[in-house]
Amino acid sequence: MPMRKPTQESSLSGRLALITGANRGIGLAIARALAREGCNLIITARDQRALAKASRELEKLSVHVLAQSCDVRSPDSVDYLFTLVRGLHKPLDILINNAGIAHPNRSVGDLPYPTWMEVIDTNLHGLFLVTQAALAVMKRGSTIVNNLSVAAERVFPGSAAYNASKHGALGFTDTLREELRPKGIRVIALLPGATDTAIWDTLWPQAPKRKMMSAETVARVVVDALRVPENATVEKIVVRPSSGSL
Numbered sequence: 001m002p003m004r005k006p007t008q009e010s011s012l013s014g015r016l017a018l019i020t021g022a023n024r025g026i027g028l029a030i031a032r033a034l035a036r037e038g039c040n041l042i043i044t045a046r047d048q049r050a051l052a053k054a055s056r057e058l059e060k061l062s063v064h065v066l067a068q069s070c071d072v073r074s075p076d077s078v079d080y081l082f083t084l085v086r087g088l089h090k091p092l093d094i095l096i097n098n099a100g101i102a103h104p105n106r107s108v109g110d111l112p113y114p115t116w117m118e119v120i121d122t123n124l125h126g127l128f129l130v131t132q133a134a135l136a137v138m139k140r141g142s143t144i145v146n147n148l149s150v151a152a153e154r155v156f157p158g159s160a161a162y163n164a165s166k167h168g169a170l171g172f173t174d175t176l177r178e179e180l181r182p183k184g185i186r187v188i189a190l191l192p193g194a195t196d197t198a199i200w201d202t203l204w205p206q207a208p209k210r211k212m213m214s215a216e217t218v219a220r221v222v223v224d225a226l227r228v229p230e231n232a233t234v235e236k237i238v239v240r241p242s243s244g245s246l
């Protein structure tokens, strides 16, 4: 599929967006929503089969899709991904840092160290690695969206590693925004509440999913924020189920 060229019809049409964790859940919903706006996509995640399936679906929306498996915890894996990105010879207009994991409910006294490490590695170190690599291919007018959580600002007992990773990721995001402001690169902190995705299979399998938002709702809010004219920016998005119970 040839790359779509930028047009006037949508501010996002013909732009190039990279989405981590895009083979399911919120990442795939954002990929679909951006493809519908005419964005060309680079999608990544670890599970290659799910990634290939997502890629086939997204290509049907008549945009160019590069699907490359990448483990955001691995500097080598992130380096390889960005070798391919540079090979496109196009600046990256949108980076959606979405890859993330949760962990089963455990109090701090019972939280295994490997679990702590895995969550911090993915949600915090991975965010740093991908962002740092992306900055080399992003120009004035581009936007970074970091998918955090309401857990970036409030805490859920039993989720210490997740809460800590998302609090840290918010500190990183706020710092990044101030560093990039003079360069004309916008940084959006996305703080969703409970969203009906597979992450709950780890976190709380019996969670009442009917009370949650859909991933499509979160994606719609992200696209609206990305469509704001370049001389303005949405800095933080908090989107929660209206019942407020989750």
Ligand SMILES: NC(=O)c1ccc[n+]([C@@H]2O[C@H](COP(=O)([O-])OP(=O)(O)OC[C@H]3O[C@@H](n4cnc5c(N)ncnc54)[C@H](OP(=O)(O)O)[C@@H]3O)[C@@H](O)[C@H]2O)c1
Residues within 6 Å of the ligand: 020, 021, 022, 023, 024, 025, 026, 027, 044, 045, 046, 047, 048, 050, 070, 071, 072, 073, 098, 099, 100, 101, 102, 122, 126, 147, 148, 149, 150, 191, 192, 193, 194, 195, 196, 197, 198, 199, 200
């Ligand atoms: N669902 C919610 O209620 C909710 C609320 C607030 C924030 N969030 C955040 O939203 C983001 C997406 O989560 P989701 O709810 O959509 O869950 P999900 O369906 O489990 O999706 C997580 C995505 O991250 C990818 N991923 C996980 N570890 C990775 C790694 N090491 N390297 C690369 N990709 C990795 C997964 O693909 P692979 O496993 O194939 O790598 C998958 O695509 C997360 O950052 C999460 O914290 C979710």
